Amino acid sequence: MSTASVRVLIGDDHRIVREGLKQVLGDPANGLPEIVVAAEATGGQEVLDQVAGLGGTAGLELVLLDIAMPGMDGLEVLQALRTAWPGLPVLMLSTYPERQYAVRCIQMGAAGYLHKSADPDDMVAAVRKVAAGGRYLTEATAQALAGAVERTGVVRSAQQGMPAGVDALSYREHQVFRLLTAGQSVGEIGAQLKLAPNTVSTYRARILEKTGARNDVELALLARGTPAE
The missing domain is CATH 3.40.50.2300 (Response regulator)
Known part of the structure; x- marks a missing residue:
């Protein structure tokens, strides 16, 4: 430098x-x-x-x-x-x-x-x-990294198919997650990422499964670090 x-x-x-x-x-x-x-x-x-x-x-x-x-x-x-x-x-x-x-x-x-x-x-x-x-x-950030390491250990020892959280999302799933929590619709996300709406819907379903969220509102709460009731 x-x-x-x-x-x-x-x-x-x-x-x-x-x-x-x-x-x-x-x-x-x-x-x-x-x-x-x-x-x-x-x-x-x-x-x-x-x-x-x-x-x-x-x-x-x-x-x-x-x-x-x-x-x-x-x-x-x-x-x-x-x-x-x-x-x-x-x-x-x-x-x-x-x-x-x-x-x-x-x-x-x-x-x-x-x-x-x-x-x-x-x-x-x-x-x-x-x-x-x-x-x-x-x-x-250090606390978030420590939490991710801890959650990774829990996920590896958990039964297959259990929700694994945001850390388990793939790169593309994380993109869709961010846009969903920003309030964008499936159609808007598809247009931005150049994906078919059906493909975005499939990603959304995977995100809900992996995070344990039931809908987009709970995804938004998860993104803000606020637990759903």
Whole structure:
């Protein structure tokens, strides 16, 4: 990593978020090395194009990536980045709770997961640590990872066919789960993921079976970490 600056790409479709991040990261009070926003992207494919244009690790130390991106979502982009530029760290940003999404991101190769409401000092600390080759885990993320390890052990010892929870969802099932809990219909999800409605319905049925939820309302409660009554 360059000692002169930490070069960052911000991938987020909300301008107000990008402007806020640039203000936080570019504050001179953050000290040296300076954090420089080298590029911005508003969609998943644009993130990949920008990274390629900058030469991957030759032009960047870090990608700050939102999960809820239009087109390719953040998890798809993360997967593509890890394949094309495995040495380029990715710090995921989200409004989703650590309990459901941090584990998936870390498992897919993210170097950290940070909620968008994080304190600016924590944001800067996360960027510096990840850009230097480390991992940034908040207490909530660490607890989520520990819980996932524990649940994995329970699932392996449980009878076959018992609900296994969100951790047991496949990559595509997790995509559908996220969109369902965001309030999208089967038709809308199919259009976004380029899947037939019947296929989305099949994924939805598998998600309900694996999580033990009875309907979309209970899935939404699960995503927020609120138990269903």
